[in-house]
Amino acid sequence: MIEKIQHFDANLFLKINRGMANPFFDWLLPLMRNPYFWAPLYIFIIAFCIIQYKKTGCYLIAVLLLTVGLSDLTASRIIKPLVSRPRPCNEITLVNDIMPRVRCGTGLSFPSAHATNHFAIAVFLIFVFYSRWKAILPIGLAWAAIISFSQIYVGVHYPIDVVAGSLLGICIGLICGKIFKTLQPEF
Template identity: 50%
Template sequence: MLNALLDLDRQLFRFINTDCTNAFFDWIMPLMRNPKFWIPLYIFIIGFCIWKYLKQGAILILMLCLAVGFADFTSASLVKKQVQRLRPCRDPVTTATVISRVPCGTGYSFPSTHATDHFAIAIFLSCLFYRRWKWVAPALVVWAATVCFAQIYVGVHFPLDITCGAIYGSLVGWLFAVGFKKWQPGFRA
């Protein structure tokens, strides 16, 4: 059963990485997965939260950073080292056909830390702001999913890496949002 799942994962990877190839994706997807590309968004989130919510906004940003730090550390330093799944660009089954649009990366593949981190951000902020701004949650999930899709498209992660990273990151984001609400019961977005 595990082999069948891994075969399906490789087929879906091949579809996204190879069959979906087009000039626009070749240009935009390497940008979408690059954390530096999103610096203006991160600055906006920090500035908005502090401007709008003052001390509670600073605590919110602190909790968001803790959520991402926890998600990143546990994903990259604990789970990846235990699972040790090779990246598509190093996997003997896919390495000959993978289209590498960015350098392969040095670490293991499962779970995707990009997916873990971005879904932790998306779900944390969605849990805090969905009542006031209904559009925030879908926008953040689409943003995180786009970053995740880009990871597959450029050839550095399998879909299963992304899916599990997104689920784990969502759980971390939700738990830290619950913690923030308990710590700051008067917070109203």
Template identity: 50%
Template sequence: MLEQLNSIDQKAFFFVNSDLSNSFFDWLMPLMRLPAFWAPLYLFLIIFFIKEYKNKGLWLIAFLLLTFAIADFVSASIIKEYFQRLRPCNDPALFGLVKLRLSRCGGGFSFVSSHASNHFAIAVFLISTFYQRWKWVLPAALLWAALVCFAQVYVGVHYPFDVTCGGIFGASVGYGVSKLRKSLVPIDGIN
């Protein structure tokens, strides 16, 4: 069963990493996974929270940081260390087959993707917080997180199963922290 899942995961990986190859994605996808690329969005959120919600905006920032911290720590320091799955670009069995679109593969393990965990955690926190006020936050946040996940596979550093499980884990964290924030710091006009 595990071998069959791994085979399906590898086929899906090569579909994204090789079959979908094109010059536009080769340029865009490495950018999509960089924190600096998303820095304007993060800065906008900080300014918006403070401007719109004043002191409670600081609480939103604190809970958003807590969301990120939990998702990142658990995915990188606990789950990855437990499973120790090699990244596709570091797997000797796939040497020469993976199209690595970064200057280096990176260290660490592959399962689960911390990028996926972190971005889905933030996305679901934002959705859970703002959906009642702005319905568009749902598709926008999910598209943002999904693009980051797709980029991780496209550039060759994660399998689809890594980003899928990372996304599920991150979404759970984002939802949980959002519920905690709602119970501790209710804010008028948002969930």
């Protein structure tokens, strides 16, 4: 059963990594997974929350940082070492088939920490701001999804890594959103 799932996952990975190859994605998707590309957005979120909501905004940023810390710790330090799945770009059986678009790295694959972290951020912000700004739902989910999908396209994660990371991030984002709403019920 596990072998069938891994075979399916590798085939789907190759359909995305090779089958969807095009110059536009080759340019765009490596950018989407680069944290420096998103630095202005992160700075905006921090500044907006502090300027707009003052002390409550500081609490919001503190819980958002807790969200990122928990998601990264859970994915990278707890689950990845337990599962020990190599990245597809480090998988001997795929070395001749893969189209690497970024440096592979030596890290492990399951779950995708990018997917975990960005879905945790998106869901936390959706949970906190949805009553004030409904558009955050599709924007936040699309943002996290494109970052997560790019992990497959560039060759560093299998689809199941991304799905698992996304689900983990959603759970962490919801939990941390509830923590924030409990601490700041008037928000």
